[in-house]
Amino acid sequence: MTPEGPADHWEVEALYDTCFAPGREALSSYRLRDGVPPVAGLSHVARDSGGILAGAIRYWPVRIDATPALLLGPVAVHPTRQGEGLGAALIETSLAQAAPLGWERVMLVGDAPYYNRFGFTLLQDVEMPPPTNPARVLGRALAENAWAGVTGKVRRWYD
């Protein structure tokens, strides 16, 4: 697993197109990414021994009102490589690097049954831009109690 570099960019986009439904960029989470670069050093790619891209994860910075947080995603593993633990490795390896970079909390929009195993739980008072199913808004603290008292609308980093 290596940090994503400029040469990986279009291959990662193609992987995401393969793994997500068409129109993924219409999702509200993409509005938070528009015009904001991903977090340097945290986005990673996983390649097999032949150099074929098997999985990728990216992170963006967001704010909940004024409070900074990481937005995890998209994360995807090629359909031919799913179920081998690559998704877990991408998530855990990158998250382990987030706290040393100064990040205290991470959130995502995803399936609770998958993300519960990584310590993500429902963020009841954190509002993603509509339309987002509130049951899919999940968070994990990277520092003790880092989500306590954090409430409000998720905003673009530069808004």
Ligand SMILES: CC(C)(COP(=O)(O)OP(=O)(O)OC[C@H]1O[C@@H](n2cnc3c(N)ncnc32)[C@H](O)[C@@H]1OP(=O)(O)O)[C@@H](O)C(=O)NCCC(=O)NCCS
């Ligand atoms: C979700 C994804 C990244 C997981 O990657 P992976 O390498 O297959 O994951 P792992 O091998 O670490 O874990 C596989 C386990 O997760 C489970 N799992 C995968 N997706 C799941 C989901 N949406 N809900 C619940 N469990 C899920 C599998 O059933 C498997 O369970 P097991 O360990 O009990 O057998 C991958 O399936 C993928 O790219 N899916 C399409 C894109 C996507 O949905 N991305 C996430 C957006 S929220």
